[in-house]
Amino acid sequence: MSANDVQVVTIIVPNPEYDNSKSARIINSDLGYSLRLSNAFTTLSSNNPNNYDAIEGLLYVPTLSPDVAPACAGSNDTIPANVTTITDFPSNQDYPFTAVFPWTTSMECTEAYLAQARSDAVRGAITFQPSTSTPDAVADVGDDSWTLADGGHWKSDNQFPIYAISYTAASQILNQLALYSGNMTEVPNGDLLANQFDPRDYPRLFAHIDLQGGTNVPSLWIFLIIVLAVLLGIVIIASIVMHIIQRHQRNVLQRRLERGEVDLESLGIKKMNVPQELIDKMPKYTFTAAAAPEVEAPAPAPAAVLAEKTSKRSSNPTQQQSQSQSHQHQHETSFSQTTCPICLDDFTPHTSTVRELPCLHIFHPECIDLFLRDNSSLCPMCKKSALPAGYCPVKVTNLMVRRERLVRRMRERRRAGMAAAAARAAGDEPIPTNRAGHASLWLQRRLRVGAGHPVAPPPEGGSAASNTRPDIARIRSDHALSDMRTTDVEMGQLNPAEPRDTRRETIAVPSDIAAQGPAARRAWRRERLARQQDEAYHVDEATARQADVGRPLWRRVVGRVAPGFD
Structure with missing residues (x-):
């Protein structure tokens, strides 16, 4: 040498x-x-x-x-x-x-x-x-x-x-x-x-x-090169494993979104709107007020009611699609909901045209169509998504996966805390949990009973379902209200013992707007609801962001290197 x-x-x-x-x-x-x-x-x-x-x-x-x-x-x-x-x-x-x-x-x-x-x-x-x-x-x-x-x-x-x-x-x-x-x-x-x-x-x-x-002084360089090569190999392997795990988690969240199990907007992660072509596919009816039943009958099972609803609307799928797209406004349907939740105007029987969302709430088409298309994909009443199952207009990112996981865990802990508080207040037995350790349907039933809405017992014999339209409308209203109560209570925003009607804030329409007629009044209330929806979404977004960035620095760093460790 x-x-x-x-x-x-x-x-x-x-x-x-x-x-x-x-x-x-x-x-x-x-x-x-x-x-x-x-x-x-x-x-x-x-x-x-x-x-x-x-x-x-x-x-x-x-x-x-x-x-x-x-x-x-x-x-x-x-x-x-x-x-x-x-x-x-x-x-x-x-x-x-x-x-x-x-x-x-x-x-x-x-x-x-x-x-x-x-x-x-x-x-x-x-x-x-x-x-x-x-x-x-x-x-x-x-x-x-x-x-x-x-x-x-x-x-x-x-x-x-x-x-x-x-x-x-x-x-x-x-x-x-x-x-x-x-x-x-x-x-x-x-x-x-x-x-x-x-x-x-x-x-x-x-x-x-x-x-x-x-091999004297160069041996030190060889040692350093070997150490750097090992560290680089570890970083590369860790990066590959991290990307594989992140891709798997993105695919899992994508499939959950397509199945309708996750709503990114209600979690404050991604704001979405409903395209006009999907809004046009939602059914429209001519409103007819439901008649009160003479004899109180036990409420039919939800599955039986939905089956009856489907059979009464149309027994032919082709005829049903034709009615929903071209002659929906001519089909009169009875509903227990008598007021549009957006403009607060009452529906006129045999005259008002209403659009029904997948959550079974009805609105004026001119009110709900603009709201879903320009403001939010959530129902103004129950905050359920109006997007059909399997429709996912966004590309899932690692940020969405992380925030969805954090918000979900935060809400699960909140549910468990509420269940424990309810059990302590009632002096009941320990709360039954599912395999994931979360409060089961017992909590939902307890919250509904505590709110003054007892769960209807099943029909005697298991098959006695009423065929009257008012019963279907009543179950629609009770089902939507119960789901709304459970969602709001889980969010920690509502008091389950407080009636729903007293929780709705009503502000008088300015006189100059009211003087312009019903159209201006409805437009003012639609804009006001849109602003309230934006403010609510921003609050949820800030909560999700705070759950993400409010963790200790070491947990955030480890969470980047090992996804899922939060």
């Missing part, structure tokens, strides 16, 4: 005669020699069989045998006579060494230096070319001057890295090796060093070569 930095410093090697710890100490650059070469060298051989993180060793010049000395006669002029050699170190210590030698034009001389360095078991070697026209530059590794005419076998023969530096830098290092080859008092600043260190120690030059791709 190639190097990216070569640093030479002066160190104090302890004398093994009194210190065998090998705890060398670096001399400050003000008192000792130091040199740093960054990218000012060439890697000739990157062998590193021991996988050292850095090539470190005491600098020295290999000593050649006398038989090859004549081959290096020309290169000896570049090496000072008293340069540091391996004999200048204690012989009984296993020090790491780094050789410094010239790469001469004599291949025999260069091979002799390589062989001696190999014999000394060096960690690495630094070489240079003594005869060069550019002493401050280093020839490229592909230059022919770095070959030994052996096909590159010298690299495999010498299993240590070899680096080439410029002649100028090598001369400076060799001169310093000559200065730091003696004892403590003979080196530069020896007197000062002798005061700080033991005079018996050896001041020598030490080389440190950083390797690219080493």
Whole structure:
């Protein structure tokens, strides 16, 4: 592996005669020699069989045998006579060494230096070319001057890295090796060093070569990369799981909306209107007041009444659709509701045309059509949705899912609290609950009885259903009023013991509006009801928003990461 930095410093090697710890100490650059070469060298051989993180060793010049000395006669002029050699170190210590030698034009001389360095078991070697026209530059590794005419076998023969530096830098290092080859008092600043260190120690030059791709400092980066990769993987997996859960919850809420189990507008989550084509499909009748029955008869079961209602309107579906779309205003039907809840005008028997909503409340078409189309999809009386089951004009979002869940749980807790309060007030047995732990129909029956509207007992025998239209109208009114009472009580907005008629606020129409006739009076009351509906929706919306953002911060954060944990 190639190097990216070569640093030479002066160190104090302890004398093994009194210190065998090998705890060398670096001399400050003000008192000792130091040199740093960054990218000012060439890697000739990157062998590193021991996988050292850095090539470190005491600098020295290999000593050649006398038989090859004549081959290096020309290169000896570049090496000072008293340069540091391996004999200048204690012989009984296993020090790491780094050789410094010239790469001469004599291949025999260069091979002799390589062989001696190999014999000394060096960690690495630094070489240079003594005869060069550019002493401050280093020839490229592909230059022919770095070959030994052996096909590159010298690299495999010498299993240590070899680096080439410029002649100028090598001369400076060799001169310093000559200065730091003696004892403590003979080196530069020896007197000062002798005061700080033991005079018996050896001041020598030490080389440190950083390797690219080493495992010392880069190991920290590898560890950090692994940690970041693991964290990124966890975030990605958590994000995928979160999106899968959120998509499942959106699909669940979408199906509940299509089945008519959830009304987003009544929960203050999404305001919706009824399209005109759906309003046109709602039945219209000519109003006829219901006659009071002479003998009080038990109320028929709702299923029987609805079946009777369907059979009396039309036994042919095609005929029924034709009547509801083209001749509805000519079909007279008896109703117990005698006043339009929007304009507060009484219906005129055999004259007024009324539109019936799915919740069985009736209104003037000109009143309810504008209200449903422009203001709200909820019935002004019972706050039930006028949209048909399965009709979902909005795209479900995560915000809708979260707020619907929070509002639903908030209302369930309110129902449970009301049931517990009613049980304590009446001294009854514990409230029966369903499998979800919520108050069952017992609560609804208790609230209706407490409001002065006892639940009608089933017909004797289970099949005695009256066939008179006034009974159907009475059950319609009682059924809608009971549902309205339960909804309002669950919302905590009404007192169940207070009659419905006294809860309706009546404000006199301004005289200037009343003077303009019934049409202006009805328009004024329609606008007033629309404003009241908007205000009620804004209150519900603020409640839903407060339930969403009013939670502790940690619950909101965890709820984003793990949907459903609220």
